[in-house]
Amino acid sequence: MTVMTDTEAMAHVMQTNPAFAVTDANIRGVDFRVFENVPPHVAALLHASYEAQGNGAAEYLIFENERWTFDEFLSDVNRMAHVLRDTFGVTKGAPVGIAMRNCPELMIMVMACASIGAVTVFVNAWWTTEELEYALKDSGARLVFADGDRVARMQPLVDDLGLAIVGVRDGETTAHHSFTALKTNAQSDQRPDADIDTDDDFAIMYSSGTTGRPKGVVQTHRGAVNAVFSWLITAVMAPLMDPDHDPDAPPVRPSVLIVTPLFHVTATHPMFLLSLPAGAKVAVMPKWDARKAVEIIRDEKITRFLGVPTQSADLMVAMREMGETLPTLDYIGAGGAKRPPAQVGELSEMLPNAAVATGWGMTETNALGIGMLGDEYNARPDACGKPHGPLQDVRFLDDNGNDVPHGEIGELTVKSPANMRCYLNKPDATAEVLEDGWLKTGDLGRIDDEGYVSIVDRKKNIIIRGGENIACLDVEAALHRHPAVAEACAFSVPHDRLGEVVGAGIQLKSGTSAQAEDIQAFLADHIAKFKIPEHIWFQTTPLPRGATDKTDRRALQAQCLKDHT
Known part of the structure; x- marks a missing residue:
């Protein structure tokens, strides 16, 4: 068999498999490339998956001791x-x-x-x-x-x-x-x-x-289904690009373990929704427990694991403690946050049968975005990968909306039918990020001449704690409710296990005092526990300002973290 490049394999599948034929469609006044023959909506996706799921007889869903x-x-x-x-x-x-x-x-x-x-x-x-x-x-x-x-x-x-x-x-x-x-x-x-x-x-x-x-x-339904088939085509392409693929070998039924919350797009779309047409079995964990995850992967012969990088690290620790090798895993992905580069090689060594993967996606894109795995990821552990085809277009723009040359930093901007319709009840916020089908992601990055994308920073003031996005202004709004707080600014604090946790600098009102424990206890009634700052720095003078008299978040962060260990 002739081994194909990714470009060749995608072209071959699109031309020979009607399920992945592409056509043009006008959606809300904008032209997009879409899959022509996919199920029209999510309900149709469910029922169109009947044959792939053993004509209904296959074991599909596992939750603790319950099975469907x-x-x-x-x-x-x-x-x-x-x-x-x-x-x-x-x-x-x-x-x-x-x-x-x-x-x-x-x-x-x-x-x-x-x-x-x-x-x-x-x-x-x-x-x-x-x-x-x-x-x-x-x-x-x-x-x-x-x-x-x-x-x-x-x-x-x-x-x-x-x-x-x-x-x-x-x-x-x-x-x-x-x-x-x-x-x-x-x-x-x-x-x-x-x-x-x-x-x-x-x-x-x-x-x-x-x-x-x-x-x-x-x-929308179209957005979700087109995202699912954008991932599904990669599974169809994979054997065409694998020199060791044996076309006569019996296929292995995919099985996935869902460990991240199903109210987040990482679990719903590339795990739950994709499992349907992929004919996959799904095991669901109610809460994260690394040792329990090892047992489920071992006993259910799980092939696909996708979690935040912290969970990959926990999984390796549990494997060592339990003496397990998990040979059925053929994919271990990271979503929600960037995996530390050092973890890539460690995972590859501990799980030699698994392709270690990374990716980037957003709720606003139905999780469709950028990804890579295996050797290409090992060679570029700092990168996110290539945009998933064949429906997406990607640009990197400067502050004036102009394309920047390859290798230069710009705002990642994407166009595909998987992009959201809007922000609910927020027309101004929608207009800020959506224009002619293009979504401004708020992430700064670059693309090289080979098409690999790297994310270098975030324009958004978001803290990603173990894969959970936390808006700084959300934390600050809650902090300002405290009677002793004159001014507050939230920022990320590096954390070995979670990647980032929440920190905050606070100017106290004259004549007041407070301890970190007081602030944290107060916040428990106003914001979720994972948003509460784990590190708080107090001062009686105003927080640092930038040229426009806005709080200089980065300067405050550097000032607070200077002596932090």
Whole structure:
């Protein structure tokens, strides 16, 4: 067999496999390249995957000691779709909130909503009552499916917002409605009829930005499905580029382990949604436990692992302690944050059967973006990779919107049908980042003559703590609520395990005093625990200023970290 380059392999697959044929489409007045023959929406993606999932008989979903075949998963999805429509009167385009830790019910409800054209509102399970209130008001979701902790946090909002809460698992006894009872009493387990357009809204995911409140990223069905097939084509291309590929060898069924939150795009799109047409089995962890992850990978013969770099590091520690080699893993990816370069070689040594991978994507792009794996990643551990084809276009722009030459730093700007439709209820913020189909990402980087992209900095004031995005202004808004705080500025503090954690410089009001513990305890009622600064520096003089009299975040960060160890 002749080994192809990536460009040759992609051209070959597009020309010979109808599933990956590309055409042009006008979307909201802008022309894009799109896959011509893919399922038109997420519900169709689910049912088009039936054959790949053993005609329904294959074991599909594993959660602790519970197991679903694909047929059983479809039955639960269909039942809950009828519950949404018949019991709660949910109509096409209506927002439905999901607020829970990783569990099968989350995946079932995403598909149930998609099946009737409702819009899933992914709610961050770590948010406080105050943060939950903002998202529910912003999205208009009044029906929410939630586990026990989230039911408790939303109870103060029930009357004011008119919420109907369906309890899931440990939330069934405390919420007004029970998921199990509703599913059991559903009027049908047949696929519901629904008139869904490919450019209808599929989901709202909240993403931290440079403003003090998270933005609701509106994703369409076309965006999600085209992202999925952009990843799927790489699996079809891989044998054409592998000199050691044996075409007569029996195929290995892919199996994935989901360890990151399903309310984030890293878990939903390139893991859950991709698993459907890929014919993959899915194992889901409710919370991260490295030793448990090793056991699941070993016992379920997991082939694909995608987590934040911290989880890759934890996995290696657990492997050493347990004496496990995990030979079935053939892919170990990193999302949510950049992997430390030193980790690349260590993973390759410990997992010789696995292609170590990296990538870049955003909630605003349905996670579609840039990636690489294996030898090319080992050779360029500081880079992000090449843009996933064949639908994306990539540019690097200066502050005036002009393209910069290869090798020079500019703002990464991308165009594809996977880009979001808008920021919910934020036309000005949408206009700032979307123009003629191009999305300004806020990330600064460069592309070399071979097409490899490196991200060097962020224009956005975002701290990435173990893969979780934290807006500095979100933290600062909460800090300014404290009666002793005259001025506050948040910034990242390097951390060996998490990559970054939150730090803050605070000017105290005259005549007041406070300790870091006081500030941290106060913040617990206002922002999620992972956003609370772990390091706080106090001063009585004003924080440093730049030329425009704005707080100089970088100068303050350097000043505070000067003696930090």
